[in-house]
Amino acid sequence: MTQITPALIAEHGLSEDEYARILAMLGRPPSLTELGVFSVMWSEHCSYKSSKRWLKLLPTKAPWVLCGPGENAGVIDIGDGQAIIFKMESHNHPSFIEPYQGAATGVGGILRDVFTMGARPIANLNALRFGAADHPKTRHLLAGVVAGIGGYGNCVGVPTVGGECGFDAGYNTNILVNAMTVGLADAGRIFYSAAAGPGSPIVYVGSKTGRDGIHGATMASAEFSEEAEAKRPTVQIGDPFTEKLLIEACLELMATDAIVAIQDMGAAGLTSSSFEMAAKGKVGIALDLDRVPTRETGMTAYEIMLSESQERMLMVLKPEREALARAIFEKWDLDFAVIGTITDGDRYVARYQGSVVIDLPVAPLASAAPEYDRPQAPLPAPAVIPAAAIAPAHDPLAALQQLMGSPDLASRRWIWEQYDHMVMADTVQRPGGDAAVVRVHGTAKGVALACDCTPRYCEAEPVTGGRQAVAETWRNLTAVGARPLAITNCLNFGNPEKPEIMAQFAGCLTGMRDACEALAFPVVSGNVSLYNETNGVAIPPTPTIGGVGLIEDLAHTASLALKAAGQALILIGGQEGPGWLGQSLYARQIAGLNDGAPPPVDLAHERRSGDFVRALIQEGRVATCHDIADGGLLVAVAEMALAGNMGLSLTLEGIAEANRHAWLFGEDQGRYVIACPATEAAAVIALSQRAGVAACVIGRTGGSELTLEGLGAISLAGLRDVHEGWMPGLMAAPATEA
C-alpha cells in the first residue's frame, strides 16, 4: 500500500480540502490507484468545478433539441427522422507541447464523442488561436497544428470544412485548438452512456492500452511554467487508421440491438468513461483489469486506469449479443475484450493481479465533485470611443489593402487546402465563406456550420463579447440561408482562481445567455478549458461558438461571391449614427488604438435583420449574401468581390467626409450586404420597410476594380495578391518532419 503523502496529493492536483473530502467519503485513506481516480475525476477538465455554477445560466432547450448538455454530444432534430449530433472540444495544452499530435488527438477525441452516440461524422471544423505572427514559435505551431488536423481528419475520411484562425500576442505561450465534429444519425437510434442491466458484460474495443498521456486531464487543468517542455511524455499519439476502423465497426454494431450503453475513452481514459457510465445508470461495476488489452508489459493498475491511449471505446452489451459484437470487431481487426460486468448497487470495484485496487462508491465520486463559486473582481468599464476621436483615413483604399493583407483578414487558403474538405462528396460550400454547407446525404437538405468568436471584444467588455460571439455565429449561418438551430462551445479562459478571470468568464457567459435566449439558439454541448496562462499571463477570454443551422432546400441558399455584373449591392440592417469604430480592426491597425468599448449588440435588431435576410434567400430572391464582421463594410464587399472575381463600385453619397472611416470600417453589428438584380432592388427595399429593417442601395457590381466613387479605385488582381499572399509568405519555408 503506497503511503499517501501531502506531496503526492499535491502532485495529483488535489487541494488539502479536496483530500479531506475523500477521507470523509471513504472512511480511510485511498489506495494510490484510487487517488489517481479522484485526481482525474475531480480535475477541472473532468468535473467543471469552477464553471458548472455559471454553465447553468445557459439556455439548453428548444422543441428541436433531443439531447442537451450532459451526454457525449448534443443532439438536434432536423426533421424527416434525422438528427444532427455535434460538439466542440479543446486540446490546447497538448497542442502547445506537441502541435501535430496534440491537434490530431483533439480531432480524434471529438470524433469519438459524436460517433459514440450513433452518428456517422459528416464534417469537422476547428477554431485556432496562435500568438503574434512574428512570435518565434508561431510558424512551427501553426504548421504542426494544421498538419495534425489534416493528417488525422483526412485519413479518417471526414471532410474538414470550416473554422477560424486568429493571431494575437495574448496567445504567445498558450495557443488554442478547438475541434468540432458534426454527425448525422437517425433520430430514433441515438445511443447514450447510461449503463444498465446487472450481469451485462462491459466490453473494451479499439487500440491496446499503453502509457500514453497519463495525467493529461490534470495537465489540462494546470498552468504552464518553463517546465512545460519537460511534459512531453504526457502527449498522446493518435492513429487515425484505427479510428476509421472503429467508426465503421461501431456503426455496424449500432445497426443491431446489441448495445445497452456506449462511451468513448477520452480524457482520463478508462476511469472517467466507466465511472460516468455507472453513475448515469445508477449501477455498480466490477472490473477485472487483467483483461484489459495492453501493448506494454508490466503496467500497473494505476497506469491502466489513467492511460489516455487513443481510439478506445467502452460498451455495455446485451449478454446474448456478445458473440455478434465480437465477430464485427474481429472483421475490422480491432481488439474486443470483456473486462467486467455491471452489478447491482453502488460500488465500483476493480481487481488486478489478485488484489482489489479500487473499491469506491459511484454516485458520491461522480457527482459530489466540489463545485466552486469563485470570487470575481469587477472589471473596469471601457470608455466609448466615438468615431470622431479616431483619425480619418486619408486613403481608404490603401487602408483596405493594409487590412486585407493583415493577419486578421488575410486568406486562410494555406490552411484549408491542407484539409480534404470534399471527401464524402456532399460539400456544397467549401471553406472561405461565411459558413460551410454540407448536404444531408441523399436528400435536398443541407446543414450550415460555422465557428466564431471575437476575443478582443470579449477582453474589452465580456458581456458584449459573449453576446457577439453567439450573434456572429447566428449571422454566419443566416447569411447562407440557414435557420440557426443550436450551438456548441469551447470556453477558453485563464486561471479561474483569479477574480478578474472569473469576472471575464461570468461576463461572457451572461452575454452568451442573452444572445442564446433572444435568438432561440440553445447550447446543446460544450467544453470548458481553464488555466490557459503561462507565468501568470492569461489569454484573452475566448468563448468559441460552434453553430449548426438547417437549410431545408439547397436550391435556395446563398454564398458571398458576387455572381453577375450590373447587380445592386444593398446594405441590410444599418443603424442610425456615424458608425462604431471602437475595437475595430481599423482603429487597432490603422489608427493604433487598442482601447475602447466594443460595438454593442442589439439582439432584437439582430433577430429582425437576420430573419429578413433569411427570408429573402429562402424565397429565392437573393443568392449572394455576406455578413459584415471584422473590418466592416469595405472589407465585406472586398471579400465578396474577391470570392466572385468580380469588381464593384460603392457610392459614398450622403456620407459626410468626417464619418467616411466609420461608414467604411465601423464594425456595427447585425448587418449584411446582399446583391440582387438591379430590377429587384426596389422590391427588396419595399419588403425591408415592411419588416422594419433598414436597407439601402450602396453600390453596383461589375468590372475588374474595387471603386469608391469620387475617391478612386484599386485593381482586384492587386488586392487578391495582397489577400492571398500573406499566409504563404509567413510560412515560406517548406514544412519539415517534426
Add this chain to the structure above:
Amino acid sequence: MIKARVHVGLKAGVLDPAGKAVEHSLHALGFAGVRGVRTAKSFELVLEETDAVKARAAVEAMCQQLLANTVIETYRIDLEG
C-alpha cells in the same frame, strides 16, 4: 532469435524533398557544414529463425515484396544475434 535491421533508402537520383527541407532547416539553425541530407526508413525485425543464412534470405524476400519499393528504393540488411 535473430534481430534484423533493414535500412531502406531512396535510390540515387530520386528527388528527396523531405531531405532537402531538413537540410534547409539545419542551415537555418546554424549548421553550415551540411552538404546534403537523404531521408530513409529503418525497420527492426525480430525473427524466430536461428540460422543466419536462412534469416537473411527471408528478409531479402520481405524487402523485395513489401518493405522496399524497388522502383525508387534500395535496401541494406544487417543481422545480429
Add this chain to the structure above:
Amino acid sequence: MNTGVIVFPGSNCDRDVAVALARAAGRPPVMVWHKETALPPLDLIVVPGGFSFGDYLRAGAIAAHSPVIRAVKDRAATGVPVLGICNGFQVLTECGLLPGVLMRNRDLRFICRDVDLRVDNAAWRFTAGYREGQVVRMPIAHNEGNYFADDATLDRLEGEGQVLFRYCTAEGVVNDAGNPNGSQRNIAGIINASRTVLGMMPHPERVADPDLGGTDGIAFFAGLMTALQ
C-alpha cells in the same frame, strides 16, 4: 453495367464513387471487401480513394497484397477494365498493374483543391467522354501524388499514348505553374500497355454532381459507360 468497388480497411471514397457509378451505370456497384478471393462477373472494377491501411509503410503498399488484388489482376488480364482513383492509383502501381510510383508531394503538404487537366488522349474507353486536348477541372486531395518513373519508362508511356491526363494551367499549358505536386512531366493519369487499367490522382467522382461545384466528372463516367457497352 455491372461495376464493382474494392473496399480496403481505410478506404474513404468508396461510397462517393459508388454514387457516381450508380448514376452512370443505372444500378449500384457491388462493394467487394479486400479479403474476398473471387469476384462476380464485372464490366468495370474500381479501386477507390482513401487511406487504405492508413497509408502505412507506403501509400497503397499493404493494400496491394490484399487477397482481392490477386483476383483483380487475373480479371484485368482477361481484359476487364480497372480504374484506380487516388489511393487506387497508388495501389495499382504498388501491385504492378501500372508502372511508376506515387511519391510525397514536392511541397511536402497535403493538397486539396481543383486542378486543370489536359486530356492528352481521348482514344481509349476511359476518356471516351472527352475530346483530345480538352481542359477539364477536377479536385485533387492527396499527400503522395508526385508521379515518378525513370526516363525510359516515361518516354515509353508518352510514345505509346499511355498518358491520358496531365496537370496544366487553366489555358491548357502543361508547365511547372500548372503542376501542383511535382509529378514528372505533369502526369496525372496513365493507362497500361494493354489499355485496360487506368490510374489517376484527381477525383472525377467529386465533380459528378451539379450541386457540388463542377460537372466534368459526369462526362468521365458517362463516356466510360457508353464505351463499355
